[in-house]
Each structure stands twice: as C-alpha cells, then as structure tokens.
Amino acid sequence: MNYAVFVGSSVINLEVDKEKHMDFQEQFFKERIKFIYEARDEKEESFEKMQQQEREKVKQSNPNPSNAEEYRRRMKRCRLLWQRGIS
Numbered sequence: 001m002n003y004a005v006f007v008g009s010s011v012i013n014l015e016v017d018k019e020k021h022m023d024f025q026e027q028f029f030k031e032r033i034k035f036i037y038e039a040r041d042e043k044e045e046s047f048e049k050m051q052q053q054e055r056e057k058v059k060q061s062n063p064n065p066s067n068a069e070e071y072r073r074r075m076k077r078c079r080l081l082w083q084r085g086i087s
Contacts, residue, residue, distance in 0.1 A: 043085065046085075047081075047082055047085045050081070050085075051078055051081075051082060054074065054077075054078045054081075055078070057074075058071055058074045058075070
C-alpha cells in the first residue's frame with residue numbers, strides 16, 4: 001500500500017516538475033522574442049535616421065527639381081541600403 005502511495009506521489013511530483021520546466025521554457029522564449037523585437041526596432045530606428053540623413057543630402061545637393069534623375073538614383077540607393085539593413 002505504501003508503494004502505491006509512493007508511486008502516486010512520485011507521479012504528482014514529476015508532473016509538478018514538468019509544469020515548472022514548461023513555465024521556465026515559456027518565460028525563456030518570451031524573453032528571447034522580446035529581445036529579438038527590441039533589436040529589430042533599434043535597427044529600424046537606426047535605418048530611418050540614416051535614410052532621413054540621405055534625404056537631406058539629396059535635398060541639399062539637388063535644390064533644382066530639373067535634376068530628377070539624380071534624385072531617383074539616390075533614392076534607389078537608399079532603398080537598397082534599407083533592404084540590406086533589414087535582412
């Protein structure tokens with residue numbers, strides 16, 4: 001009879017340990033996901049600043065709207081830099 005109770009208690013303890021382990025894993029993965037999102041947000045913010053600086057350079061170097069081709073070329077370069085920075 002004691003053996004049966006012991007086995008029952010062991011099973012219950014094992015289930016509690018599994019729950020604790022699952023809770024730990026869940027917390028761990030939530031923290032990792034949060035870290036990934038924060039890193040992505042920082043990268044996007046950095047890129048947006050860089051892109052704004054490039055736009056300002058284009059505006060300063062190209063005050064004449066007749067030079068639209070140069071503007072398009074620089075904006076294409078900005079897009080390429082952005083795509084490389086995100087991936």
